[in-house]
Amino acid sequence: MFIVMIRTAILYILVVLTMRLMGKRQIGELEPFELAIAIMISDLASLPMQDLGIPLLYGIIPIITLLILQTLITILELKSQFFRKMVSGKPSVIIAHGKIDIKELRNQRLTYNDLVEELRLKGFYNIQDIAFAVLETSGELSIIPKTDITSVTKKDLNIASKQDQLPITLILDGKIDSNNLKTINKDINWLNSQLISNNIDNPNKVFIAILDSQNKFFFQLKD
Structure with missing residues (x-):
């Protein structure tokens, strides 16, 4: 024993x-x-x-x-x-601009009921209120609501607003993502100009660089 x-x-x-x-x-x-x-x-x-x-x-x-x-x-x-x-696969956009991507929903073996259940658990009841719903690689559903219905809504205050976009990764661990640059209609020269303006002479020094939801360039160095 x-x-x-x-x-x-x-x-x-x-x-x-x-x-x-x-x-x-x-x-x-x-x-x-x-x-x-x-x-x-x-x-x-x-x-x-x-x-x-x-x-x-x-x-x-x-x-x-x-x-x-x-x-x-x-x-x-x-x-x-x-x-x-x-x-690990890659994140899948299930809803874009208030519209369900039916093909992607089927590819991920999700039913409509599964989707709306996840939305309800996140506090969303109308699909048209959602700008993007992304199924992450961990199986978690991330939701970006439309800007005009977020808390203390700009719509209620009659303030003009620009819709937030999905952040785009441009550099990860020193490696430039050319495909994402094409997605935002930018080239390597534009990226180099952003780095130079932030006193970065080599992308290998960058741990992460993204174009955030407000279309602003954000970066963090490895050191």
Whole structure:
């Protein structure tokens, strides 16, 4: 009995430490590969607890291996946008300018009832009030309401407003996203001028640069 308690305590500490090292995401926010690893870790830990004939190392080594694998995948995701899309997919715009993208809804295996339920949980009841609804890679639905119906509405105050747009990533970890530049009808010369005006001589120094929802250039350096 004492041996079972010791084995259980060791595996419990190892699993908690492993999950802690994996990051601070909550279960509902895990990417698919992270959720798979979490399930596998729980199964691997339970086997040596139930069967004393299984050496403790047969549970510890696979768990550590999965931790290393998860860490490597995370690093590759940070370094390669293509790899990130392959492993985690990419966000999907479900609603744009108050109109449901039916094709994307079907691609994501969502029903209309699923969608309106998520909208109600977010406090939105009319689809036409939504500028953009984006299904994130974690499965969470992000909603950008139309500017004229946000709290303390500009519409009520008769203040003219410009519709917010989806932020566009231009540089991530020093790498320029040419496709996103084309999306906003800009070129590399425009991006270089933005960097120069902010005293940045090399995009490799930039951790993140985006064109935000107000069409303003925002950046953060690596250092």
